[in-house]
Amino acid sequence: MKLGLAIExxxxxxxxxxxxxLAVSDRHAADHEIFHVARDIAGWxxxxxxxxxxxxxxxxxxxxxxxxxxxxxxxxxxxTASDLLGRRPEPGLLLLADLRHxxxxxxxxxMDWELLAQAAQGARKRELFELAxxxxxxxxxxxxxxxxxxxxxxxxxxxx
Amino acid sequence: xxxxxxxxxPWGTRTxxxxxxxxxxxxxxxxxxxxTEDDVDRWVTSATILHSNGDGLDIAxxxxxxxxxxxxxxxxxxxGRLDPKDLYGxxxxxxxxxxxxxxxxxxxxxxxxxxxxxxxAVAGRCRELLDEQGPSAVGFYTxxxxxxxxxxxxxxxxxxxxxxxxxxxxxxxxxxxxAAALKETFGCDGQPGSYTDVDSADVIALFGHxxxxxxxxxxxxxxxxxxxxxxxxxxxxxxxxxxxxRAATVHLAPRPGTNVVLMNALLHEIVANxxxxxxxxxxxxxxxxxxxxxxxxxxPEVAEQVCxxxxxxxREAARVLGSAQRLLSTVLQGFYQSHQATAAAVQxxxxxxxxxxxxxxxxxxxxxNGQPTAENTREAGADGDLAGFRNWSxxxxxxxxxxxxxxxxxxxxxxxxxxHAMQMFRHAEEGSxxxxxxxxxNPAVSLPELGRIRSILAQERLFLVVQDxxxxxxxxxxxxxLPAATWGEKTGTFTNVDRTVHLSEKAVDPPGEARSDLDxxxxxxxxxxxxDKDGAPLVKWSDPEGAFEGWKECSRGRPCDYSGLSYARLRxxxxxxxxxxxDAPEGTERLYVDGRFYAQPDYCESYGRDMVxxxxxxxxxxxxLNPDGKAVLKAAxxxxxxxxxxxxxPFQLITGRTLYHFHTRTKTGxxxxxxxxxxxxxxxxxxxxxxxxxxxxGDLLEVTTPRGRVEARLRISGIRPGVLxxxxxxxxxxxxxxxxxxxxxxxxxxxxWDPVSKQPIFKTAAAAVARLAASDGVPSxxxxxxxxxxxxxxxxxxxxxxxxxxxxxxxxx
Numbered sequence: 001m002k003l004g005l006a007i008e009x010x011x012x013x014x015x016x017x018x019x020x021x022l023a024v025s026d027r028h029a030a031d032h033e034i035f036h037v038a039r040d041i042a043g044w045x046x047x048x049x050x051x052x053x054x055x056x057x058x059x060x061x062x063x064x065x066x067x068x069x070x071x072x073x074x075x076x077x078x079x080t081a082s083d084l085l086g087r088r089p090e091p092g093l094l095l096l097a098d099l100r101h102x103x104x105x106x107x108x109x110x111m112d113w114e115l116l117a118q119a120a121q122g123a124r125k126r127e128l129f130e131l132a133x134x135x136x137x138x139x140x141x142x143x144x145x146x147x148x149x150x151x152x153x154x155x156x157x158x159x160x
Numbered sequence: 161x162x163x164x165x166x167x168x169x170p171w172g173t174r175t176x177x178x179x180x181x182x183x184x185x186x187x188x189x190x191x192x193x194x195x196t197e198d199d200v201d202r203w204v205t206s207a208t209i210l211h212s213n214g215d216g217l218d219i220a221x222x223x224x225x226x227x228x229x230x231x232x233x234x235x236x237x238x239x240g241r242l243d244p245k246d247l248y249g250x251x252x253x254x255x256x257x258x259x260x261x262x263x264x265x266x267x268x269x270x271x272x273x274x275x276x277x278x279x280x281a282v283a284g285r286c287r288e289l290l291d292e293q294g295p296s297a298v299g300f301y302t303x304x305x306x307x308x309x310x311x312x313x314x315x316x317x318x319x320x321x322x323x324x325x326x327x328x329x330x331x332x333x334x335x336x337x338x339a340a341a342l343k344e345t346f347g348c349d350g351q352p353g354s355y356t357d358v359d360s361a362d363v364i365a366l367f368g369h370x371x372x373x374x375x376x377x378x379x380x381x382x383x384x385x386x387x388x389x390x391x392x393x394x395x396x397x398x399x400x401x402x403x404x405x406r407a408a409t410v411h412l413a414p415r416p417g418t419n420v421v422l423m424n425a426l427l428h429e430i431v432a433n434x435x436x437x438x439x440x441x442x443x444x445x446x447x448x449x450x451x452x453x454x455x456x457x458x459x460p461e462v463a464e465q466v467c468x469x470x471x472x473x474x475r476e477a478a479r480v481l482g483s484a485q486r487l488l489s490t491v492l493q494g495f496y497q498s499h500q501a502t503a504a505a506v507q508x509x510x511x512x513x514x515x516x517x518x519x520x521x522x523x524x525x526x527x528x529n530g531q532p533t534a535e536n537t538r539e540a541g542a543d544g545d546l547a548g549f550r551n552w553s554x555x556x557x558x559x560x561x562x563x564x565x566x567x568x569x570x571x572x573x574x575x576x577x578x579x580h581a582m583q584m585f586r587h588a589e590e591g592s593x594x595x596x597x598x599x600x601x602n603p604a605v606s607l608p609e610l611g612r613i614r615s616i617l618a619q620e621r622l623f624l625v626v627q628d629x630x631x632x633x634x635x636x637x638x639x640x641x642l643p644a645a646t647w648g649e650k651t652g653t654f655t656n657v658d659r660t661v662h663l664s665e666k667a668v669d670p671p672g673e674a675r676s677d678l679d680x681x682x683x684x685x686x687x688x689x690x691x692d693k694d695g696a697p698l699v700k701w702s703d704p705e706g707a708f709e710g711w712k713e714c715s716r717g718r719p720c721d722y723s724g725l726s727y728a729r730l731r732x733x734x735x736x737x738x739x740x741x742x743d744a745p746e747g748t749e750r751l752y753v754d755g756r757f758y759a760q761p762d763y764c765e766s767y768g769r770d771m772v773x774x775x776x777x778x779x780x781x782x783x784x785l786n787p788d789g790k791a792v793l794k795a796a797x798x799x800x801x802x803x804x805x806x807x808x809x810p811f812q813l814i815t816g817r818t819l820y821h822f823h824t825r826t827k828t829g830x831x832x833x834x835x836x837x838x839x840x841x842x843x844x845x846x847x848x849x850x851x852x853x854x855x856x857x858g859d860l861l862e863v864t865t866p867r868g869r870v871e872a873r874l875r876i877s878g879i880r881p882g883v884l885x886x887x888x889x890x891x892x893x894x895x896x897x898x899x900x901x902x903x904x905x906x907x908x909x910x911x912x913w914d915p916v917s918k919q920p921i922f923k924t925a926a927a928a929v930a931r932l933a934a935s936d937g938v939p940s941x942x943x944x945x946x947x948x949x950x951x952x953x954x955x956x957x958x959x960x961x962x963x964x965x966x967x968x969x970x971x972x973x
Binding site: 030031032033036037039040041092141142147148149152155156157159 | 772
């Protein structure tokens with residue numbers, strides 16, 4: 001059975017998505033909704049990472065249970081830089097690129113959850129299937145958020 | 161007939177009544193200068209403008225001036241009573257410092273000019289930017305205090321003429337969450353309940369709603385029920401010891417920012433104890449299973465931990481709510497301006513829905529407004545939504561609006577949700593919004609994080625137009641200031657919280673060259689040469705009644721249907737609740753009778769949003785969720801507030817109102833009785849917190865957050881320990897030194913908003929406080945009659961004296 005591999009891959013992609021969301025948050029501190037919501041929903045990926053590490057043990061996979069952390073001082077420095085950039089229009093284009101990136105990452109994670117749910121059901125691993133059933137909607141919400149923010153931001157960025 | 165000091169007794173004399181009885185009449189009158197009713201030349205019909213209650217009144221006119229007011233005995237809203245702000249606030253109309261001529265900025269100074277010069281400057285710059293950049297450069301920021309006709313005209317000009325998506329009102333700060341919560345649950349804005357529900361409710365639950373101060377006449381109605389036979393039980397959720405809390409059967413004082421947990425715990429108990437109307441839920445709602453699953457995580461013990469409210473108290477409150485026969489629930493800023501605003505407000509809708517308590521006498525939901533005409537801002541589209549509660553993401557509804565306006569649907573911006581106020585200021589900050597037209601509001605004092613807002617408004621590259629009565633803090637930053645007429649000086653309609661439409665007639669001429677907002681907007685449209693698709697002028701009316709007739713057609717067939725109303729009808733009987741149609745010529749007391757909603761996918765105003773991310777749902781998702789247009793029970797998970805107290809900033813700061821003032825005191829600060837009742841900013845703190853620091857009543861304190869500082873005298877009140885309260889009314893127009901010293905509460909508030917309603921969060925800032933000087937025995941000047949009541953006995957009570965004597969006359973219609 002290669003279920004362990006699937007869990008490992010998902011753990012990797014969720015960790016990456018959490019990091020991406022936190023980095024996007026840091027970079028756009030002057031866009032307050034992006035800043036706060038990206039952090040809020042990074043929390044979902046962080047929770048998934050912890051839960052995947054826990055369930056991984058049942059499949060003989062050792063995974064880091066510690067999700068990516070807020071990075072304290074470094075984060076604050078980046079936020080300051082972004083606050084200073086708040087008066088200039090260029091970050092708008094960067095924001096569009098970042099949101100597109102989040103959407104792509106989250107779409108990958110979503111596919112990984114699909115795969116895991118399929119496999120867990122096939123292998124009759126109820127707990128693993130339940131984890132996928134509970135977690136996958138969070139990923140879809142992360143995708144929808146990136147998509148919606150992109151749509152909302154694009155007009156102003158591109159027409160001004 | 162009695163004479164009573166209504167500063168000292170804001171709610172006046174009790175007129176008790178029992179359940180199902182009519183609320184007795186009590187007519188309140190206040191006339192200036194020792195005048196009597198016999199001295200008055202004319203009484204002119206209107207309604208109140210300094211809160212959201214919509215009380216009917218008559219304006220007294222003598223020698224061409226307003227000299228007083230009298231409540232209208234026959235009005236369904238107030239049965240003759242008036243709020244202290246309305247009894248005394250009209251005096252501001254006669255202030256010597258009213259703006260009487262347009263001002264333009266020349267060499268850095270605002271100087272007087274004529275209307276042509278001012279309006280050509282405004283229209284000229286607007287046209288220049290439209291040619292250079294397009295509609296994304298232009299934004300409108302309006303209010304909850306103009307009239308319906310003005311909002312509808314403004315929305316038409318902005319959406320249909322200039323074609324910008326950047327339109328919002330200061331309703332974003334006060335009532336956006338009410339609209340959002342109603343859209344989430346019922347698919348559409350529109351207040352389900354009626355004030356008459358107070359007359360028959362056996363439980364009234366107020367969630368973050370200090371009605372005693374925000375709508376004092378409605379509180380008088382509740383007080384009269386409490387004084388009568390078979391009084392209702394009151395449930396109050398508020399971190400302050402308000403007059404409501406003092407009258408409550410159960411008072412829950414949660415930690416700021418935790419309302420979702422408290423609501424979930426209350427619902428948890430309702431469901432766990434089987435206090436659910438299953439037949440109603442099955443027939444008229446979707447989403448109960450998801451709600452039930454979510455609630456499992458929130459037993460009262462979780463609320464005890466997160467909200468710091470004893471689990472036993474949560475259970476007691478749930479028992480009162482669960483055993484109600486007729487439950488009236490109301491919600492206001494304690495939820496709307498707090499963390500997870502919409503998610504929490506929606507749970508109140510859920511409470512009434514699972515209990516099957518909607519659309520019957522005494523069973524209602526009032527997602528309250530903060531301003532007199534906020535409802536009109538929303539329905540007419542001046543808050544950015546499309547006029548008539550039309551759905552921006554439904555092409556058929558956009559096409560229908562285009563038909564009404566005789567435009568191509570492509571010309572009405574609907575590519576994305578309307579740009580909310582905070583985002584407009586963000587666009588101005590990064591430089592892509594370059595023209596901002598502000599009507600009747602004062603963002604330089606009322607928006608969060610004022611240091612940031614001031615720096616945005618003061619930018620050279622932003623062309624700022626301010627249309628107002630006075631040279632407000634915002635007007636001082638403007639490029640052009642336009643002097644506007646106000647209530648009593650112009651005719652128009654407005655609609656209160658419970659959908660009651662009043663006609664407010666012109667009583668006197670505005671001062672100097674001041675003009676009505678409607679006239680100014682029509683002038684702007686003419687100068688911009690805005691046209692429909694056949695080349696005819698876009699704005700087809702030239703007076704208020706013409707605008708009202710235009711709006712009637714726009715609203716026809718929509719939930720907020722005014723088609724059965726007219727000025728003539730309102731002159732016969734003022735105060736009729738929409739929808740008013742051929743089928744319902746007398747208006748509609750309650751929406752959603754028999755579980756019939758406006759939520760059908762092709763009719764609803766909104767497909768809803770994600771409760772955490774705020775991402776809008778699309779039509780496919782909504783149709784799958786709610787194909788038959790039922791009410792939607794939306795579950796919500798708790799997220800911790802973004803700014804939590806810590807070592808450096810150990811308190812939680814909340815801001816709010818006092819009974820005697822409205823907004824930034826533009827009017828109430830110019831009425832002597834109101835000004836004297838609450839002359840200066842104060843800071844409230846719990847007795848235990850003050851004792852820990854050895855501080856006393858009246859000590860001069862400095863409150864700081866990472867964003868700024870405010871100096872204020874300490875009022876030791878019944879507020880929850882760990883929480884500080886500052887009233888948000890005080891700016892610096894009447895005290896220029898106050899800008900330097902720090903007097904406006906919003907120097908301290910964070911830039912953060914609810915992702916669903918986009919309403920800024922004013923009630924969860926981490927703050928530190930230090931003492932600058934001891935009081936020497938002089939108390940703070942906070943009112944003693946309200947939530948700021950002192951806990952120590954030796955503070956002189958708030959009194960208005962002889963100049964505040966009001967006549968009360970009972971029982972005359």
